[in-house]
Amino acid sequence: MPALITNYSSQPEYSSYELRQKIRRGEIKGSTSGLARTMQANLIVLPSRYAKDFRNLCLRNPVPCPLLEYTSRGDYTSRLALDSDLRTDIPAYNVFKDGKLLRRKADIMDEWTDDHVGFLIGCSYSFETALKEAGLEPMCSKKNMAVPMYVTNIPLNSAGVFSGYYVVSMRSYKQCDIPRVREITGQYIKQHGEPIAWGWDGAEKIGVKRKIEMGLVDFGDFVDIPDDEVPVFWGCGVTPQVAVQESRLKGLVMSHLPGSMFVTDLDPDDESFLL
Amino acid sequence: MPALITNYSSQPEYSSYELRQKIRRGEIKGSTSGLARTMQANLIVLPSRYAKDFRNLCLRNPVPCPLLEYTSRGDYTSRLALDSDLRTDIPAYNVFKDGKLLRRKADIMDEWTDDHVGFLIGCSYSFETALKEAGLEPMCSKKNMAVPMYVTNIPLNSAGVFSGYYVVSMRSYKQCDIPRVREITGQYIKQHGEPIAWGWDGAEKIGVKRKIEMGLVDFGDFVDIPDDEVPVFWGCGVTPQVAVQESRLKGLVMSHLPGSMFVTDLDPDDESFLL
Structure with missing residues (x-):
């Protein structure tokens, strides 16, 4: 049994178990940022014939795609979260068909088959x-x-049927804080680790500077960058969703909606229970 | 004791042990390509204060930098090769000081300290x-x-003091052979695995097309590409040498000369003895 966090000193107000139950009942929608102190996770659900290639994609790209767990064929429970159901315990899902985003759903009860x-x-x-x-x-x-x-x-790094580009998350910091930000986040090896780029030069190098200047995002919410701060970028677990589209993957694929995550029971500071 | 390959059906003519002995005596110089059927390896030797960051660099970039082994501080033997000495058993070495290539040497007996x-x-x-x-x-x-x-x-993906760019090795193939080439090499997970790019479009995307057209190489020997073939690129273990220079790493760093590898005793088809 993984280390279960049940006592919070202050915020957030729910345990991870209670939070999943509320999400399952549809009482919580939108971003899960800050709603739990436990490890959060990205979900991608694939037909079993792609499982080997996808596992290799993760092994070859551990910074955007650090693999925490994969289920048996047809199994929709996670061993990282008590009494969990991956079909219902996320606030919102994306459903893709033949590599195209088909619709957004509150659960994927109807889509998950014995072969997923x-x-x-x-x-x-x-x-x-x-x-x-x-x-x-x-x-x-x-x-x-x-x-x-x-x-x-x-x-x-492509793997079998999968290819694509890194997706990154962005947070802004003062230049002088970047060494500490790198050091702190660098401890979370299986949770993207340290940033992959920072500063406006970094933004230009990875091809996202203009989008930020125009106030755009590809996923999530646009957040203004104060004049005395610069953008800092981390690998992001939305990367597989873009890879599914880039690779024009046949069949029915499901994922979380970017920003609305699966909340596990694990302490983020203890990666010893992970793959 | 790792699986030791001693019987070759035909070429090459030496066992990996004999080959290392001949290299140690200075009887074999230049590329080790094709000289052994055992697993070959890239070497990088660093002051111990960089070991943790370098290990993270490998974990965050397993395609160009698949980590096979690292020694204890000061230890110059490899457990992947019988009676080996990493200071002498490679045909030629590069020596870097403060991030700059200082000289090429036949051995690094004088450079390797108790702290490396x-x-x-x-x-x-x-x-x-x-x-x-x-x-x-x-x-x-x-x-x-x-x-x-x-x-x-x-x-x-940068890690602590290390940053840089992928180095790739290039071999040319007919377009119709690329699926088989991808499949065969994809089995060698800890030996760069499948290619990361292919075709002239691929060459342009990773920024090396013009160099190839001009008959240039950054390391190794230039090899002509026949008209009916296209370039195919794999991650390359020379990447850390470029990272050492890009990162302007302080102190004395040693490596193999690109193309002149350390020959282990391991069967390339059995990665189970590796990290």
């Missing part, structure tokens, strides 16, 4: 508590918004 | 036997030349 395999991938929301405790809480977390996410020009 | 740590990283020479057996021997192997290597525009 669920993959959980680390999420940068997991280290936001540590940043907060260091006095470095990102603006999106303060405002309870989804983190801004961008598709970059950095190619994934 | 040796890292061995997988090498694509390891899967050339499998390609040969499938009738897909690359030209550089046929000609006993070092494989052509290029610095690309793909950024590494």
Whole structure:
């Protein structure tokens, strides 16, 4: 049994178990940022014939796609969360058919078949508590918004049928705080670890500077960058959703809606229960 | 004790042990491509204060930097090769000081101190036997030349003091052979695995097309591409040497000369003894 966090000193008000129950009943919608102190995770659900290639995609791209767990064929429970159901315990889902986004849904009871395999991938929301405790809480977390996410020009290491580009999450910091931000988040190896780029030069290098200047996002919510701060970018577990589309994957694929995560029972500071 | 390969049905003429002895005595110089059927490896030797960051660099970039082994502080033997000495058992070495290439040497007896740590990283020479057996021997192997290597525009996932760009090795194939080449090399997870790019479009995307058209290489030997073939690119274990320079790493760093590898005793088809 993984380490279950049940006692919070202050916020957030729910245990991870209670939070999943409320999400399952449809009482919580939108971003899960800050709603739990436990490890959060990205979900991608694939026909079993793609499972081997997808596992290799994760092994070859551990920064955007750190693999936390995968289920048996047809199994929709996660061993990282008590009494969980991956079909209902996320606020909103994306459904893709033949590589195209088909619709958004509140659950995927009708879509998940005996042939589907669920993959959980680390999420940068997991280290936001540590940043907060260091006095470095990102603006999106303060405002309870989804983190801004961008598709970059950095190619994934392809694996079988899968290819694509890194997706990154963005938080802004003062230049002088970046060494501490790198050090703190670098401890979370299976939750994207340290940033992959920072500063306006970094934004230009990975091909997202213009989008930020125009106030755009590819996923999540746009969050303004104060004049004395610069953008900092982490690998993001939305990467597989873009890979599914880039790779024009045949069949029915499901995922979480970017920003609305699966909340596990694990302590983000203890990665020893993970793959 | 790892699986030791001692019987070859035909070429090459030496066992891996004999080959290391001959290299140690200075009787073999230049590329080790095709000289052994055992797993070959890239070497990087760092002051111990960089070991943790470098290990993270490998974990965050397993395609160009698949970590096979690292030694204890000051230890210059490899557990992957009987009676080995990492200071002498490679045909030629590069020595870097403060991030700049200082000189090329036949051994690094004088440079290796009690504070140095040796890292061995997988090498694509390891899967050339499998390609040969499938009738897909690359030209550089046929000609006993070092494989052509290029610095690309793909950024590494930085780790502590380390940042840089992917280095790739290049072999050319007919377009129709690429699916088989991908499948065969994809089995060698810890030896760079499947290609990361292919075709002239691929070459342009990773920023090396013009260099190839001009007949240039960054490391290794230039090998002509026949009109009916296209370039195919794999991650390359020379990547850390470029990262050492890009990161302007302080102190004395040593490596193999690109193309002249450390020859282990391991069967390339059995990765179970590796990290």
